[in-house]
Amino acid sequence: MSIPLHAGTENCVGPEKGEITPAFEKQSDELVSRYPVSKRSAVLPLLHLWQETFGYIGPRGVEWIAKKLSLQEIQVLELVTFYPWFRQKPYGKFHFRVCRTLPCALGGAGKTFAALQKLMNLKSDGHEGAMVSEDGRFSLEYSECLASCGTAPVVLRNDEFYEKVDEKRASDLVTGCR
Amino acid sequence: MAISQYRLVFKHIDSPGYTRDIACYQKHGGYEMLKKGLAMGPAGIRDEVKKSQLRGRGGAGFPTGTKWSFIDPAKVTKPIYLICNADESEPGTFKDRQIIYKDPHQLIEGMILSCFANGVKLAYLYIRCEFTEGWKILETALAEAKAAGFLGKNILKSGYDLEIYVHRGAGAYICGEETGLIESLEGKRAYPRIKPPYFPAVLGLYMCPTIVNNVETLCNVKHIVEMGGDAYAKIGRPNNTGTRLLCVSGDVVRPGYYEFPCGALTLGQLIYDVCGGIRNGRKLKAVIPGGSSAKVLRAGETYKMKAKDIHGNMVDRDVKLEDLPMDFDSLAAAGSMAGSGGVIVMDDTRDMVECLANISTFYAHESCGQCTPCREGVLWLKKILARIADGHGKDEDPTLLKDVADRIAGRTICAFGEAASWPVQSFLGKFKEEFQLRIRRNGTAAKTDTVSLTH
Amino acid sequence: MNPWNHDVAKDEKDLVDVQVDGVWMQMPRGLNVVEVAHRAQKFIPHYCYHPKLSVVGNCRMCLFEMGTPKMGPDRKPVLGADGKPEIAWMPRPQIGCATNITPGMGIRTDSALVKDCRNGVMEFLLINHPLDCPICDQAGECKLQEYSVEYGTGASRFVENKVKKPKNVDLGERIVLDDERCILCSRCIRFSSEVMKDDVLGFVNRGSHSTLTAYPGKSFDNAYSLNTADICPVGALTSKDFRFQMRVWFLKETKSLCASCGTGCNVTIGSREGKVHRLTPRENEAVNSQWMCDFGRLNFHYLESKDRLHRPLLRAAGEQFPGTWADAIQRSVDGLKKVKPEEIAVVASSRLTLEELFVLKRLLAELGVNRVDTVPNPGQADNFLRSGDGNPNSRGTELLGLSSGGRKLGSWGTEIESGKIKALFVLGGEDLIASGLPASTLAKLDLLIASGILTNETTRLAHVVLPGAAFAEKTGSMVNVHGRLQRMTRAIAAPGEAREEWTILRDLRMALTGGNSFHSVEDVWKSMAAEVSQLSGLNWARIGDLGIQIESVAQAAGVKAG
Ligand SMILES: Cc1cc2nc3c(=O)[nH]c(=O)nc-3n(C[C@H](O)[C@H](O)[C@H](O)COP(=O)(O)O)c2cc1C
Numbered sequence A: 001m002s003i004p005l006h007a008g009t010e011n012c013v014g015p016e017k018g019e020i021t022p023a024f025e026k027q028s029d030e031l032v033s034r035y036p037v038s039k040r041s042a043v044l045p046l047l048h049l050w051q052e053t054f055g056y057i058g059p060r061g062v063e064w065i066a067k068k069l070s071l072q073e074i075q076v077l078e079l080v081t082f083y084p085w086f087r088q089k090p091y092g093k094f095h096f097r098v099c100r101t102l103p104c105a106l107g108g109a110g111k112t113f114a115a116l117q118k119l120m121n122l123k124s125d126g127h128e129g130a131m132v133s134e135d136g137r138f139s140l141e142y143s144e145c146l147a148s149c150g151t152a153p154v155v156l157r158n159d160e161f162y163e164k165v166d167e168k169r170a171s172d173l174v175t176g177c178r
Numbered sequence B: 001m002a003i004s005q006y007r008l009v010f011k012h013i014d015s016p017g018y019t020r021d022i023a024c025y026q027k028h029g030g031y032e033m034l035k036k037g038l039a040m041g042p043a044g045i046r047d048e049v050k051k052s053q054l055r056g057r058g059g060a061g062f063p064t065g066t067k068w069s070f071i072d073p074a075k076v077t078k079p080i081y082l083i084c085n086a087d088e089s090e091p092g093t094f095k096d097r098q099i100i101y102k103d104p105h106q107l108i109e110g111m112i113l114s115c116f117a118n119g120v121k122l123a124y125l126y127i128r129c130e131f132t133e134g135w136k137i138l139e140t141a142l143a144e145a146k147a148a149g150f151l152g153k154n155i156l157k158s159g160y161d162l163e164i165y166v167h168r169g170a171g172a173y174i175c176g177e178e179t180g181l182i183e184s185l186e187g188k189r190a191y192p193r194i195k196p197p198y199f200p201a202v203l204g205l206y207m208c209p210t211i212v213n214n215v216e217t218l219c220n221v222k223h224i225v226e227m228g229g230d231a232y233a234k235i236g237r238p239n240n241t242g243t244r245l246l247c248v249s250g251d252v253v254r255p256g257y258y259e260f261p262c263g264a265l266t267l268g269q270l271i272y273d274v275c276g277g278i279r280n281g282r283k284l285k286a287v288i289p290g291g292s293s294a295k296v297l298r299a300g301e302t303y304k305m306k307a308k309d310i311h312g313n314m315v316d317r318d319v320k321l322e323d324l325p326m327d328f329d330s331l332a333a334a335g336s337m338a339g340s341g342g343v344i345v346m347d348d349t350r351d352m353v354e355c356l357a358n359i360s361t362f363y364a365h366e367s368c369g370q371c372t373p374c375r376e377g378v379l380w381l382k383k384i385l386a387r388i389a390d391g392h393g394k395d396e397d398p399t400l401l402k403d404v405a406d407r408i409a410g411r412t413i414c415a416f417g418e419a420a421s422w423p424v425q426s427f428l429g430k431f432k433e434e435f436q437l438r439i440r441r442n443g444t445a446a447k448t449d450t451v452s453l454t455h
Numbered sequence C: 001m002n003p004w005n006h007d008v009a010k011d012e013k014d015l016v017d018v019q020v021d022g023v024w025m026q027m028p029r030g031l032n033v034v035e036v037a038h039r040a041q042k043f044i045p046h047y048c049y050h051p052k053l054s055v056v057g058n059c060r061m062c063l064f065e066m067g068t069p070k071m072g073p074d075r076k077p078v079l080g081a082d083g084k085p086e087i088a089w090m091p092r093p094q095i096g097c098a099t100n101i102t103p104g105m106g107i108r109t110d111s112a113l114v115k116d117c118r119n120g121v122m123e124f125l126l127i128n129h130p131l132d133c134p135i136c137d138q139a140g141e142c143k144l145q146e147y148s149v150e151y152g153t154g155a156s157r158f159v160e161n162k163v164k165k166p167k168n169v170d171l172g173e174r175i176v177l178d179d180e181r182c183i184l185c186s187r188c189i190r191f192s193s194e195v196m197k198d199d200v201l202g203f204v205n206r207g208s209h210s211t212l213t214a215y216p217g218k219s220f221d222n223a224y225s226l227n228t229a230d231i232c233p234v235g236a237l238t239s240k241d242f243r244f245q246m247r248v249w250f251l252k253e254t255k256s257l258c259a260s261c262g263t264g265c266n267v268t269i270g271s272r273e274g275k276v277h278r279l280t281p282r283e284n285e286a287v288n289s290q291w292m293c294d295f296g297r298l299n300f301h302y303l304e305s306k307d308r309l310h311r312p313l314l315r316a317a318g319e320q321f322p323g324t325w326a327d328a329i330q331r332s333v334d335g336l337k338k339v340k341p342e343e344i345a346v347v348a349s350s351r352l353t354l355e356e357l358f359v360l361k362r363l364l365a366e367l368g369v370n371r372v373d374t375v376p377n378p379g380q381a382d383n384f385l386r387s388g389d390g391n392p393n394s395r396g397t398e399l400l401g402l403s404s405g406g407r408k409l410g411s412w413g414t415e416i417e418s419g420k421i422k423a424l425f426v427l428g429g430e431d432l433i434a435s436g437l438p439a440s441t442l443a444k445l446d447l448l449i450a451s452g453i454l455t456n457e458t459t460r461l462a463h464v465v466l467p468g469a470a471f472a473e474k475t476g477s478m479v480n481v482h483g484r485l486q487r488m489t490r491a492i493a494a495p496g497e498a499r500e501e502w503t504i505l506r507d508l509r510m511a512l513t514g515g516n517s518f519h520s521v522e523d524v525w526k527s528m529a530a531e532v533s534q535l536s537g538l539n540w541a542r543i544g545d546l547g548i549q550i551e552s553v554a555q556a557a558g559v560k561a562g
C-alpha cells in the first residue's frame, strides 16, 4: 500500500483526459444533494464518479472536487491516498483484483494470482500496489477480503465479480477480455 | 444430517423463483410489516425490540434495544441519524452480501421500521464499494420503495418522512468500525473516534445522536415487528435470541451461508453435518469461529463452562470444541467470540505460521494508522511473521510477537487493536510448538512442505 | 483566541474529590486527567494532547489507570476505613487527555500497568524512527528523546527494515519537514486547521505509511506557521531560520516581549554570547496564549545589521565622524542651549520603554519644551494577534502625555521652514524623512539630534547621532494596545558603544538641567510610579512575568478609537 509521497503528482501521466460534460456536472450535483447537512460528505461519491469517468484520480480530479465542495485540496488528497479503491495512475483496461485474505488463500488465491500474472505477462517492480502491463491492457493487484469467502478464491475484473476462480477459470477470464 | 436450518432472514434467499424486485417482495408479504409498524408507533416498536433481546450482528453483539434506548427521540433536540453498516469487511463473513444481492427490500423494510422507531428522518446505507453490483441493487430498491410510497415524504400517509441514501465506501476495512464509518461518511479519513466523548448515540454523524446497526440486525427488526419481541426471544437461547447467519469458509466440503437459531447447533454439527466435514478426507486442525479477529480454537481442545446440572445447580463442565454451541455466550466462554458469524476452518495440512502471517498481513494493511500501538505494532507483527515464514525466524520471535500483541490490545482508540492482536495471541498460545519448529528448521527448506499463504 | 483551553478550569471553586496515586485531593470539575495530574505535580507524559487544540487521543502516551467509586447494593459509594470511597479499578487503561475527572475518580499515574503502557508506546514510536538525534535540531527539546530516557527500555528489539519516508521536505518559506521523525500526532494539522483556519497540511497514505504533507504545489507559510515548529513534539518540523544554528541547551533564556507590534507578545529570547538566536512565544493567556506571529518571531536579525549604529556620530564639515559619548552629549547640550525651549521639538518614540520616556518627560519639563509628539506606525492587523499599531508602546507614550498620535507633528515641517523650530530631537530611530518630511526641510535646522538603532535617512542628516539599544538589549516596561503593562528584559548587551536610551537621556539631562541622576532603571520606575497615577502602587515584582492590566481592554480600545 505504500504510495510514495506526493504520488498525486509524480505517478500521474499528465492530467486526466476527458471533458467535464454537463451530464457529469449534473451527476455530481445529484450526489452532493444527498448530503444536505454537509457537502464534504460527498467527497467519496465524487471520487468514485471521477474514477469511473476518467479512470484514475490525478491532481485534476482532486482539484476539481475540492473546488466543487469548497474544500482544500489536501482534504481530498488525504482520502484518495487513504482508501485503497482509489488510484492515482491509470490502470489497465482490465483491472483484476484477487482476494488474498485467509479464506481465499486457503482456497488457492496464490495460484490464481500467479496464473493471472503469467497470462498477463506482468512483472512485479518490487513495489506494492498494482502491476500494469506495458500495453495498458491489463493490471493486477491483490485485494483484501471481498466478502465471498464461501466461494473462494474470488476475483473482481473491473466491476464484474467472479467466484471459485481456479487457474483454469483465471485463464478464461483473461482470454475473455474484450 | 439431523439439524435443519431455521430460515428467517434467509427465508427467501436462493429460493427458486424469488427475485429481488419489489413486486416479488410484496407478493411474499413485503412491506406489510411497515404498515404494522407504523400502526404500532415508535415506542411500540422499540418495546418489542427490547423484549426480543436482539443482539447486534455486526460483531460486538451489543443488545439493540439497549443501544436504541440511549437515544430518546422525545428529548433529543438535534436530528437523529441511522446508518446501516453494510461494510461487511470482517474476513470470513459474507452474509450481508446475500441479503443485499438477493433480498434488498427486506433490509430496506427493516431499516425504515428502525428509523421510524427512533425518529430518524435521514439515514444512510454505508456499503463497501467492492459490492460493485450491490450498491446499484440497493439504489434500485430504494427507488422502487419510494415510488411505492414506502419511503420519502409522508410514508403511507402516516405523516412520517424518511430519506435513505446509499453511500459507498472505498476499500477500507476500518470503515466497518462504526465511528470510522461515521468519519468516512463525513468525508474524512476513516479515523475511528475516541470514546468517550464521541459515542455515536451522543456525538455521532455531524455530532448528532446516531444509531449504527448491521444489515442483519436491521433485517431482524422486521421479523421482530412481525412476530413480536417475546416470540422472537423464544428462538435461540436466553440472552442469545433469534437466529444467526453463519458463514463457513476454508477447508470444508460445503462452505457457504446458513441460518440457525442462535446456539441451536454446535460447532461440530456445523462443520461435520452442515458443511460435510473437512475437505479431501483430512482432519480439522483449527477453526476461527467469528471472523478473522476472533481467537482461534484448536482441534481437540476442551473448555470449562458453566452449565446447569440435572438438579439445576451451576457446575463447571468440560465442553469439547465440537460440542460448543454456536452462540455469543458459549464462544465467549471458550475464549473466542461469535463476532460476525464468519467461521474459517483449517485442516491438518495447514501451517499455522502461514495462516497467522496471512491474517497479520490483512491487519497491517488495514490499520488506519491513527494511534501509535496499532499503527506501529501491527506492521511490526506482520514483519516478524513474514520473516519467520520466510525462513529467518529467531528463537526470541514468539516471545516478541506475544509482547507486541499484548501491548497493542486494550490500548488503542478502537477495537481494531484487539482484532489484530487476538489472532497473534491465540495462534501463538495454541500452536507455539509449530512456530518454534518453523524457526528451528529455518532456511530454504522451511516452506517446501506447506502451501504458502503469505502474499 | 483559542478554540480550546483544556488547561483552564471553568470554575476554580467548583471542586470534586479525586484520588491521585493514593492521595485524595480536590480538583476543579471538568478538567482532564493530564491537567489534574499536572496540578498534583504528577506528570503524565503526552504527545498529541495540547491544551489549546482539540483532543484526538492518538499517541496513547497518556494512558493511566482509572477507577470509579465502588457502589454498594444501595447504589451509594462503599466507604473504606478512611471514610473515603473505595475504588473499583478498571482493567483497561484510559487516556488522560480525553478523560475528564468525576467525583470519586481514582487515578494511577505510576502503576506497573501504566509504566508498561508508556514503555510500549515508546518502543513503538522508536522502531521506525531514524534515531538521528546527533544531527537533529530538536535535540534537547524533543519529547521523544526526553521520554525515552524516562519511560523507554533502551535496547531495541526491532530488527526489521524501517519504513522509509521523505526527509528534508520544504513545506514553505520558513519550515522544513522530516517525515521519518514525525510521530503523526497531528498537532500541526490541528493548529493550522483549528487556530489558523488554514488547511494546507494533512496526512496521506495509511497505516504505518501515513505521511504528513502539504498539498503538492501549496506551501505552508501562513503568518503563524512557525508555531507548529514549537508544538511539534519531535524534530519533524523545524524552523529554517533556526536550523543548525545552535544546540538549544547552550541558549540562555530571557523572558521578554516582542516589540514588533502593539500586541506585545510575551517571548523567550534565546541568546548566547551576545547573539540572539531565536524568539519563542512565552505563554500568556491575556496576550498571546502560546503563540506569536512569524513576522515578530523572525524580526530580530536587524540586531546584527550592517546598518547598526555602534558609536556616536558627530557632524562636521558636512560629514559624520565617530566621536565619544562625552563629545556627543556636549555637542547636543551646546546646541540645545543655543535655542529657546519653544524653538525645540521632540519626536518621542512609541518604540521606547516607559522608563526611557519618563526620563525624557522629566527632561522636557525641566527645559520647558512643549512641542512633543510621536510618529504613528500603522501595522498590518490580522484577525489573530497582529495589531494595527506597528509600535509596541503607543499606549505608554499616551499615558505619559508624550504623544498626540502624530497630530502635532503635521505642522512641524512648516514650522521648521519658517524658523519657529530650530532644534529637533528625534528618538527611537524614527525616520521623519520616511514619514514624509523633505530632507531639505530638515537641512534647515540648527540642530538635529537623532537616537536610534539603525542608520536611516534622518540619522544621516543629524548633527549628533546617539546609538541606542534594541528590544533584546534593554530592560523596561511597555503598555500594549490592550492596556496591559508588561516588562521586557535585556538578553544581550547592545553592540559597540550603543546604549539603552534611558542612560543617554539621563546623561543629557544631567548635563542640561543638572536634574537628579537615576542610578538604575528601577530608580526610574520608582519615580515614575510615584508620579503617574495609573502606575501608582505598582512595582516590577507585581507586574511579574505576565504583566498587569492597567486599563480595561475596552478603555484601551476607546482611547485608540478616540
Ligand atoms: C475493526 C472493526 C471492524 C468492523 N467491521 C464491521 C463490519 O464490517 N460490519 C458491521 O456491521 N460491523 C462492523 N464492526 C462493528 C461496528 O463497529 C458496530 O459495532 C456495528 O456495526 C454495530 O451494529 P450492531 O449493533 O447491529 O451489531 C466492526 C468493528 C470493528 C472494531
Ligand code: SF4
Residues within 6 Å of the ligand: B174, B191, B192, B366, B367, B368, B369, B370, B371, B372, B374, B375, B412, B413, B414, B415, B416, B417
Ligand atoms: S486501533 Fe488501529 S485502526 Fe483503530 S484507530 Fe488505532 S490505528 Fe486506527
Ligand code: SF4
Residues within 6 Å of the ligand: C181, C182, C183, C184, C185, C186, C187, C188, C189, C212, C228, C231, C232, C233, C234, C236, C237
Ligand atoms: S510534524 Fe510534528 S506536530 Fe506534525 S504530526 Fe508530525 S510529529 Fe506531530
Ligand code: SF4
Residues within 6 Å of the ligand: C258, C259, C260, C261, C262, C263, C264, C265, C288, C292, C293, C294, C295, C296, C297, C385, C386, C387
Ligand atoms: S503579533 Fe505583534 S507582538 Fe506578537 S509576535 Fe507578532 S509582531 Fe510580535
Ligand code: FES
Residues within 6 Å of the ligand: C045, C046, C047, C048, C049, C056, C057, C058, C059, C060, C061, C062, C063, C095, C096, C097, C098
Ligand atoms: S496525549 Fe496523546 S493520547 Fe492522550
